[in-house]
Amino acid sequence: EVQLVESGGGLVQPGGSLRLSCAASGFTFSNNWMSWFRQAPGKGLEWVANIKQDGSDKPYLDSVKGRFTISRDNTKNSLYLQMNSLRGEDTAVYYCARLVGTRSRDAFDIWGQGTMVTVSS
């Protein structure tokens, strides 16, 4: 079964750090771009970051640039999001997702169940 499972969420104080993980199974992880999205409580979806198959390209949402780092370990079929200098506005459910397809025919077809990050004192 093709699956993504996130972990690592929790309660953290403003200015703190957290590392999210996303374990992939059921497909060849190294073949796909991967992404992180988030959804603040009661709000819409927001794209956070992407990472190319070999990790060589990592675009970010401006509001997280310099604070968040996306990475992957293809030997462990895992995606990560290191979050530093966390702010209240980073409070959200964080989802990892797989990007499939080719340019102009691509989409996020598999999503994890999400992990909640709460930034509060």
Add this chain to the structure above:
Amino acid sequence: AIQMTQSPSSLSASVGDRVTITCRASQDIRNDLGWYQQKPGTAPKLLIFAASSLQSGVPSRFSGSGSGTDFTLTISSLQPEDFATYYCLQDYNYPFTFGGGTKVEIK
């Protein structure tokens, strides 16, 4: 950043109704648009990619159309399991951006 304006933000409809949701991009995004369905407490689910291609396993009552700046998601005959929130997403360029969402509720 490309702005995606989605309308309506909510609608009430009955089972069997035809439902149309629109997304307008602030610039030409060719056909780089997907539609996603989200039910409360769950992850988004891909319905349509490349503006009009139906994802495998998605019922044929869902369809997408449009290119450039104007896009439409149509549900031809609303079913009970379709009550959810729908989002469009442009992946033409970074940052990828979503529409604000359309909550489809039972009338």
